[in-house]
Amino acid sequence: MSQILPKQAQAVIIGGGVVGCSVAYHLAKLGYTDVVLLERKKLTSGTTWHAAGLVGQMRSSLNLTQMVKYSGNLYETLEAETGMATGYRRTGSVSLATNQERLTEYKRNASLAKVHGVDVQILTTDELRDKVNFFNLDDVVGGAWIPKDGKADPANVAMALAKGAKNKGVKIFEDVKVTGILKENGKATGVQTEFGEIQSEVVVNCGGMWAREVGKMAGVSVPLHACEHFYFLTSAVPGLGDMPVVRVPDESAYYKEDAGKILVGLFEPNAKPWAQNGIPDDFCFDQIQDDLDHCMPYLELAMNRVPVMESLGIETLFNGPESFTPDDNFQIGESPELGNFYVAAGFNSIGIQAAGGAGKYLAEWIIAKEPPCDLWDVDIRRNQSFQSNKTYLANRVTETLGYLYENHFPYHQYETARGLRKTPLYDFFKERGACFGEVAGWERPNWFVPKEMIGKVEPKYEYSWGRQNWFEFHKLEQLAIRETVGMYEMSSYAKIRVKGSDAMDFLQLVCANDVNVEPGKMVYTQWLNDKGGIEADVTVTRLESDDYLIVSGTVCLNRDMHWLQKNMPKDANCSLFDSTSSEGCIAIMGPNSRDLLQSLTDADMSNESFPFANVRNIEIGMANVRAHRITYVGELGWELYFPIEFSSYVAELIDEKGIEFSLRQIGMHTVDSCRIEKAYRHFGHDITDEDHVINAGLGFAVKLDKKPSKYGNFIGYDSVQSKKTAGYDMRVMQFLLNNSDLMLYHNEPILKNGEIVGHLTSGTYSHTLGSAVGLGYIPCKPNESQEDILSADYSIEVEGVIEKCKVSLKPMYDPLNEKIRI
Template sequence: MSVLPSQARAVIIGGGVVGCSVAYHLAQLGWKDVVLLERKQLTSGTTWHAAGLIGQLRSSLNLTRLAKYSAELYARLGDEVGLDTGFRQNGSLAVALTGERLEELKRSASTAKTFGLEVQVLTPSDVREAYPLLAGEEIHGGAFLPKDGQADPANIALGLAKGARAGSVSIFENTRVTTVHRRDGRVTGVATDKGEIAADFVVNCGGMWGREIGRMAGVDVPLHACEHFYIVTDAIPDLPRDLPVLRVPDECAYYKEDAGKIVLGCFEPQAKPWGGQGIPEDFCFDELPEDFAHFEPILERAVERLPILAQAGIRTFFNGPESFTPDGRYLLGEAPFLRNFFLACGFNSIGIQSAGGAGKALAEWMDGGEPPFDLWDVDIRRLHPVQNNRRYLEARVSETLGLLYADHFPYRQFATARGIRRTPLHDALAAQGACFGETAGWERANWFAPDGVEPVYRYSWQRQNWFEHAAAEHRAVRETVGLFDMSSFAKFRVEGPDAEAVLQRVCANDVAVEPGRVVYTQWLNRHGGIEADLTVTRLSETSYLVVTAAASGIRDLAWLQRQIPEEARCAVVDVTSGEAVLSLMGPQARALLQTVTDQDLGNEAFPFASAQTIELGSVLARAHRITYVGELGWELYVPSEMAGSAFEALMEVGEGFGLKLCGMHALDSCRIEKAFRHFGHDVTDEDHVLEAGLGFAVKVDKTPSKFGDFIGREAVLHKRETGLQRRLLQFKLRDPAPLLYHDEPIRRDGEIVGRLTSGNYGHHLGAAIGLGYVSVPPGTALPALKQADYAIEIAGELFPAEASVKPLYDPKSERPRS
């Protein structure tokens, strides 16, 4: 038996399929001195009982890339290591029992084309031909992905482990990690029940133990186990062995042929959380107690859907735990505030299909010191400490399991674990008919219901019940004045004698401005990709305020802190909760605000992109003249305890100016008309700042700070020399009826040349608007890009579109400066 080493380059905690994949891919990159520690035996947690479904189409391009790689890896792994992985590419078939579900499948099929996946939309008769065992008259159609398949989960993990060992990875079973050591913001190793290992990297692949491993390291890892049920039938005579994996999401069920038997599993709407009080220490290849009554409704519908099940006995009724996260997406990447502590866990029952790609991406991230491409969808930095609360998790994961097979309607809101973070104006807005949505745990008014209208969502792929109400809010912003509660903005004070020098190094724009100026800027990585998109306001010679989106608060705070040199006299403090923000926007904003302040708000006294302290009614506010909707307006920052008073002062005089309370839907529709970018969709760390059309905010000739040129400067200069390979454009459908969301294919002269990164309805422009990157043929000037014949594909149908390089609304940006 090998002796546990005292030193390693990397320690991987967890011997499931994901931990084995990370080990395998580190070995493929040539890493030596890698140790994998498993508390019991390999695969003994959740991997051994996984269903082994290998689907490739995910919710975004890069997650699909990872899933595609998994399938490709498993197809060759058996021959590589000499262990049968059971991988079969029989395809997968998703069946729609409603028109809404068919619309979802059609939209997904269109999206798949931009991801490079082969997919076929099937008629009801096609569905029955593809899966002859199906019964029922209510089948509306389906979608078939021929390169999906299934595999043996345990053997995939063991195959990866075998490949890792061949690459000199040391694997120790029956070795429990008891402590994660750290010092000066960096991980330094682990303690186990067999001894200590000093390490440069530690990777948390602990599955449903991931949260507890995170607590050892002082890192929030929001995940929680749920019970997951399936049955295995007795052998069924003459059962075809080439049946595709069948999913009937409207009945919460999936079916897989397995050695002449059928596996029937489910993702029921109301799941059963498990393990909140702790997982038994001796848990190893364990099953949870049977709960047939919980599974029985799924089985009853399944027998009607596949009548062959009525004659088949049940060989196995299985109940085992799987780990789930608050938003149904797994956790990947480096912990925001602990260097070299990496995570790959919380896989929401798609661990097998994700493990190959996730392991490869994480290994490349560790090796290169940065993500290999945009992984924001699953980046651990998207989640916030409040979401690691056990009671919050227990409530939320009871919903997220079922949402895997629920209708994935646009704007769908979580129903559980709500009301955790409320702005100071929450109750006042609720009294005015606010319908709230959740972002990063924050309750935010998405739209306002008029008197007599219930402020609840009625979901659809078409115009939802709030559409006209948000349109009225949008028109108020364009024609009179709207008021938004933007208190959920993440806000950081950057303080100290070196604050300017640090921010000049981090920001692509020039922030060496006089106090009282607001600067819109990006933070770039060394490739010129956009790490953050935000504003920086200089408050004094030694003080700045950084304001960014709620969703990216943790990410941006961690990025900024990591860029501060050790010798810098500079500190960053999160002051998000200290100030509320009221955003007053529209042509009448100045006139309204002037009635509650004596401050001169004219252009000369209070120019665009400046900030001043004003009296607002009976309180003091710091007014920032800036906009995200493309209109004259101010963001009004007031101490949280004074927010109510400021709100009342504005509302008291608002009626005379046509003031209307507005929500996030109106904000988004206004910003997309103005072609303002949205971080995480239109701009990411993989999108070059020049190709995103944001070169105006990049100052390559600014004086370098004492800490050097701004990050990404060389990449910007290089791109200027070599030219753009793609460019973000704005699109407007010529037909006013269809709706756009994101990921719809962009066709130019009939060929797919990109996809929409975001979409919404432009109520002023009178049609759906989208933003999306298109390829730039060599030597093509930007104005020529819009001259082609463009169309956007929606659910398989093409809709002609107008393309524009400049914003279709107020292209010269005259209105915010009016």
Template sequence: MPVPPSKARVVIIGGGVIGCSVAYHLTKLGWKDVVLLERKQLTSGTTWHAAGLIAQLRATANMTKLARYSQELYGNLETETGVATGFKRCGSITVALTDERREEIYRQAAMARAFGVDVEEISPKEVLEKYQHLNIEGVTGAVYLDKDGQGDPANIALAMAKGARQGGAQVLERTRATGVTRAGRRITGVDWAQGEETGHIACDMVVNCGGMWGHEVGRMLGVNVPLQACEHFYIVTEAIEGLKQLPVLRVPDECAYYKEDAGKILLGAFEPNAKPWALDGIPADFEFDQLPEDFDHFEPILEHAVNRMPMLAEAGIHTFFNGPESFTPDDAYHLGLAPEMDNVWVAAGFNSIGIQSAGGAGMALAQWMNDGEKPFDLGDVDISRMQPFQGNKTYLAERSKETLGLLYADHYPYRQKATARGVRRTPFHQHLKDRGAVMGELAGWERANWFAGPGQTPEYEYSWKRQNFFDNVRAEHMAVRENVGMYDMSSFGKIRVEGRDACAFMNHIGGGQYDVPVGKIVYTQFLNQRGGIEADVTVTRLSETAYLVVTPAATRLADETWMRRHQGAFNVVITDVTAGEGVLAVMGPNARKLLQAVSPNDFSNAVNPFGTAQEIEIGMGLARVHRVTYVGELGWEIYVSADQAAHVFEVLAEAGSDMDLKLCGMHMMDSCRIEKGFRHFGHDITAEDHVLEAGLGFAVKTDKPDFIGRDAVLRKKENGLEARMVQFRLTDPEPLLYHNEPVLRDGEIVGYLSSGSYGHALGGAMGLGYVPCKGESAADVLASSYEIDVAGTRVKADASLKPMYDPASERVKV
């Protein structure tokens, strides 16, 4: 058996399909010192028993790009390596059994067209023509993707392993990673064992491709990789006479998928209540193992399937299979540089889509490792989105019961997870709940999304149409527009930067100018070397040597990590203080009147103009107020230490009772910000969206030297914009927008909405999206006619480059 070398550029831990893909793609980039360690045999964890479904369409443009790359790669691997991958484009059909599911899959079809994926909406009769064995009773609609396919999972992995070896990588089986040596935030080497023999590899980087062992391997490497193995069931029939190649069939309303394989039918299940496995650890000798059958658990799926596919009643069951797969808390895989270490990479937790994802994920990670920056936006799967507490084993066990089933559940807008809730609560949590708050969850935080009215059940009733909170949010929205509303912003990240170099550090990492008076607030972005947006924050100068950076809740860890990685020789201390302060936003034309009723301080423009902060007395306590807004109205964010937060809430609520103060939620904040054209990080602005094309050039100060991204901003100014962020409003007040709806310019698809919501003050659904404009002026862009494709129906839309609501921002400065 070959012995590992004493030194390598990178050690990859795990020989499933993703480990093999990372090794393959690194060698394609010219890396030679690549070592892959597999504890048993390649593919012996999850890969060998995967169903091998290979679909193109994912939830976002970049995830679709990676899935399509996987397809193209697998089609060519056999020629390159001589290993048969079994890949064939047999097409796929997804059928809907309800009107709600039909709207979902038709919206997905529209999204597919925007992403350049061939898709066709087909009738039940056309489904039958393509899949004659199906009982189409109850089928309300379907979509067909002719280039989707299937493959042999183990051979796909083995082909990439062979390709990696051909490129110079060492792929070592029966070689277990047993420990590491580390220096500060870097792993310096990996210990290994081959039977009784042991050794050590010095290395520059490590990649955790441990699959369902990824959590455990992460702990060894000092990083958090939240995932949990769950039991996953399928059956394979006996051979069915005359059965020919069929498209892959998905019937999500019955939690089932079907695949023809060598004259047999494979029926798999994503049941609503999953069974987490190996909560006390995966057995040390696990290799190509099956888990005990649980026919009672699978039987409800099979009953529906026999009705849907009558020939199953005649076909005998050849195999009842139960094998483990790993699932993450949000059903998105983990990819990228781990926040806790500077040379530990992760590619794990593929939620039953590992085969269709592995080619693209391996390519993207290899490019990131090679170049030192993401090749494009990978925020959906970036490991830095995971919060430290999400590695908690009890949390993972509870959440995993739900996440497997969510793959085939209705993906309603605003759908909230039901399991593992209540972990992170703001100081106002119970006050809000007592007043009808309906909570959503983000990064573990419980946040009031909307408030139920008297006699209304405080819970979501999901739909693709107007949901039960639509009128509630409208009332909250209009209260902020016409009177005064209050909402909880405590979940937003708060990061203190302090030290003698604080000002210089901020001016290096951010595009704004931070050499400002104490109390000044700067809205700003952290840019990468391409001028893309890594963070969208507000920065308040608290003293000569201290700043407070306020980030979106979901990206607090990513933003803090970005700052730490660019700290260099700057003498600063960076501290997460999110939990130390509660934050209440008081917004609306009467916001000043309310604050004057509870505080002796002066909130006038002379003392506290827009974009400044001041320390105040409030009730019997103390607070700091920031005069900024994310809803486009006069208002203040009130920062109060956690111990005094409840008192301040009570003082404001009591004073507000005479003014008809309305408690509001996050849905209101989103609908107001989209009317005002404010960007949302992760949707409208990402690492690959240039700050100038996003319309945020006003926040970048190129007259200061040497900040990250400065050269890219100057180049774009010189060369001109290739796209512009445009705000849209549907002229028909009925349809709803969420995101990813195609944008048509003069009848041709040119892009898609990055975000959408309803503009209650402007009377129609609204969205933001990029429109290509190379060589065109702003006037040229606006001279066209625009439509938005809503589930296959084109709806006329007004377009604007300036905010449609209060374009001059007069309301925020009164």
């Protein structure tokens, strides 16, 4: 049957699941009066119709928690607004722990929940019995109770959102397949369908498990892959009532009441990817062939957990597809590859929980042309293009589905889809005892087995919430950085070149610091948004008058490239390109670094000849090397850049000569702990796009008095000027626990005079300072003196226990920066 579609719209939304309906509803609510939603078959017919409908209150960050809390609040009000029931009820939820490590995770989550305003209660086994009387608790050591968690009918939620959207003018068309994305000058301009084109200002990909294919039509990477997702349904259970949702993550299962029956859903650690060669064109309200053999181990666990199930029997075994992403976080935001093309997909089985808030946040993002708050954890710009590869995805999602219910230990590393991105030094480090981690696909040494223990100790994580198996090795690495010299690789760090006659003026517009320096000088700077929030934290090196090198965090490449492209004036005579893979980089850091490098080169490495933040071309053996004197660990040191093919030669030369200077190979965990000791900020943890650069303590890197570029003052200038006049309302502090036996990771609550005022944004164990140390923001008055701030009583909550700590507004390690400038 042919469809008569409008020729134009403000926005076209692709996909009629719960997320697409939510985006449509919220765009209309915010004033977009001309929105079209296109669904290839019928509304909810992909994943929404068979979703579990669990609506929890708690996520890993404040903004994501607020997102899902909004969802629950919205679902409570939709019936009154639309006349359609959503089936939403706040039944509460119980999570059971069958071991102490799991209970520790719950205790840490409960501590964080206090910061987020969510009621999470840790209960004893006896306290749990009244809430889950059908469950066998013989091996349960405790659990978590969240009274305001709930559940909803997924299809009804979506249909209520769709009706609310229609009531506000949204046009919804079913049985319309999008066959192409229209684009011009690097921006989406509409869609091609079976029934003609629709021109639009914005295109939104809410395609669910089809979102990767929709993205490919636009030239946009949307890494997600469908998996088989199983649940069982029992016969009716007498006296069941409206029981809370029960999660037993140690057995990969959740339980909920469903029309008087018990539904048991699985998140097994050995998931089955589905439709790797494409989803069938006629897929609509379909299910997949069941696999009892695959499910039987979990069914047996469930029958032991809920003994009544043995007498009831299983009425239904259901297998339906859901999409999962490489890191278990969903994809939201404007694509870095194509302007005005937005994505909201890959919700990893929390689509109903997140849909209300995700639709609201994305609608606000579309209208304001910027995210409404820090959403970096789920921002689509975090992805790498290779992650859309279907073989990579099929391997990774076998693990990420089950990881939802794994214990989320600190320093966790995925085991699947590994080994794709290796620098030439991979084998060099492997031979020297490296335990590798993965960031953006790059294999990087996180820690090393000491030389004398290689072959006796396997370089493999043994996870724990306490001191992990590499704790003492970490101490040796940290002491080397602080007392002798360490070497680590930075080849994976994002490297962007900006070249052209307008390169300086363009970067003066983007950078808050003054980058109009002599060639051979380095500048530490932030890129700000109009609110003064930090969009990037980078070093900028002027190599030549018209040639700059930007170095940033490994995962920030696409985000940073997108920011530069988005803000480059149309008439700017300059170009930018990703140079990450063209140059290798080794960092040599520590008190002996100068002596080590001086023994390898005839260049003068003295402070007088080679001061801090300067760059020199030097020779090391047969290699021409560009040496940058800079540090991220708070010690004298250099970053050495060279053609990537020189990597092995340079590393082996330094390693061999380094024996004379007590050189030790260093992993990324030690780099991180050293930077936290020095109170250096880390983008994504300590600084984000909603943290004002002044509050972040980085005002020293902002130059209001620099000469404006030909394009005007730098982005964020007015906000910084106003903030400097108004003064701080937040300050970054460093916290050192008095109890040296405990560990800090991040997210632990900060208490001031007994009241929670924030949380740690970073945490680590400092062998130099002798205890766990962290960074975090505390509120303050604009004119409050440092003495008044420091005179308060501060403490940190760790696993539900209030712990005393020392505090400082300056770095506790080398507060005067004497070590880096000698």
